[in-house]
């Protein structure tokens with residue numbers, strides 16, 4: 016795998032300096048041996064100047080390579096992240112929901128242990144520059160004594176490989192931390208740490224007094240992770256002892272051989288000086304370098320990014336599936352199942368939504384109502400059948416987005432490109448009986464809806480639901496024709512539900528409305544009610560019609576009515 020192919024992403028302004036400094040660092044060291052030899056042979060100011068220039072130039076290039084490399088890496092990462100984000104945004108939802116794809120997107124965007132793909136690309140170029148310097152040095156040395164050059168180069172390459180294997184190779188200490196067992200241990204410890212100190216479980220931690228228990232669990236989990244790591248690090252320390260001994264022996268052998276050849280009259284003093292400088296360049300490669308960490312860790316986000324970008328960006332359904340934008344949404348003989356589940360959720364389902372219809376979908380938990388919404392909106396592609404997608408639907412999902420942004424933006428995000436005024440936002444809020452929300456917000460529409468921002472406020476579940484509904488109404492006002500709402504009033508109390516739903520019906524008069532709800536008080540107002548069961552439509556009709564039918568709908572209705580009567584008694 017060649018990470019250096021990412022380098023052009025840095026753009027010529029960053030790529031060129033990096034290239035010049037890398038080449039300078041690679042060639043100026045070996046080149047400095049030429050004036051050095053001439054200086055010892057015949058002296059001369061020009062030789063002194065050339066030697067100094069070459070040596071200083073090498074230092075200069077090596078030093079400037081760092082900032083040039085950092086700038087190039089930042090740019091490469093910026094470009095790559097933008098591409099990964101674009102690919103993730105364009106990806107079919109079913110693919111994005113795959114945990115492996117999510118892990119790849121996260122890894123590509125955040126890097127691995129502080130290292131990124133850009134850093135790895137720059138480090139690989141640096142490693143190539145170091146290897147080139149060693150090769151040129153070996154060539155200079157070989158011009159005098161080829162066997163010393165060959166031995167020094169072989170030793171250096173072997174040492175370099177050995178250090179890399181010990182630190183970042185498979186089974187090395189760095190990859191130990193990436194092993195599935197260690198990752199799991201660290202994740203467990205991280206989760207426990209977040210539980211003890213974070214806000215996620217803060218209420219229960221206090222009420223049930225489980226902090227001591229959790230801290231004990233955290234310490235045990237951390238110990239389970241740290242023990243093998245410490246063992247691995249001890250092995251590295253021992254391994255380094257061997258590397259150091261070999262390095263010293265190699266240097267002693269190289270310089271000893273050069274001294275012996277000089278004493279024997281084979282090498283002149285000038286050739287000796289040139290060979291010593293060249294040998295130092297060769298041996299330096301054997302000492303390894305920090306680049307290997309950048310390459311090893313940064314390769315992971317790079318590979319993850321390549322996997323994300325290589326994904327076909329369109330859905331890849333089986334041959335019979337088709338999807339087309341439609342006037343009104345429709346499913347024709349649609350079968351859909353989630354990956355890894357033997358049974359499809361929906362089987363050969365036919366559902367055509369009529370223009371202007373108020374359609375309600377009911378069914379037990381897990382019957383496939385939300386799945387149906389995702390199919391109707393084109394977020395999922397079925398395994399077979401045809402979907403006429405509701406391309407211009409405003410949708411309120413069950414797990415609607417709660418943006419930690421000002422209230423105004425939370426509403427506006429229903430149609431971000433729409434020319435808007437605060438009056439439009441307020442009208443959308445009024446449509447779902449949410450204007451009283453503003454009373455609790457110190458900066459009105461500008462108040463961020465999260466306490467983690469200065470001046471921000473948290474909302475209750477019901478208030479959030481009204482904001483999500485207002486967003487959908489705003490989208491309708493901006494031109495969307497169809498409203499699809501999945502459990503629109505689940506977080507609202509009975510009075511608020513009644514109020515909101517009445518207003519919503521009024522506001523969307525004449526528009527197509529698809530409504531998913533467990534509440535019969537809401538559902539009964541629909542023109543048509545579809546009962547989903549066993550992946551298919553079990554019953555359909557108006558409220559009175561379904562009650563008269565005496566089937567599932569009538570049974571569930573009886574149960575809910577009895578329950579409400581029981582609780583209100």
Ligand SMILES: Nc1ncnc2c1ncn2[C@@H]1O[C@H](COP(=O)(O)OP(=O)(O)OP(=O)(O)O)[C@@H](O)[C@H]1O
Nearest residue numbers: 112353354360378379380381382383384385386387
């Ligand atoms: N992303 C997913 N991956 C795998 N299985 C899923 C996924 N989403 C839903 N399911 C499963 O598909 C089935 C249908 O789920 P769906 O959410 O469509 O049901 P629902 O009728 O909306 O349920 P509820 O009334 O509880 O909201 C369930 O068994 C659920 O566990």
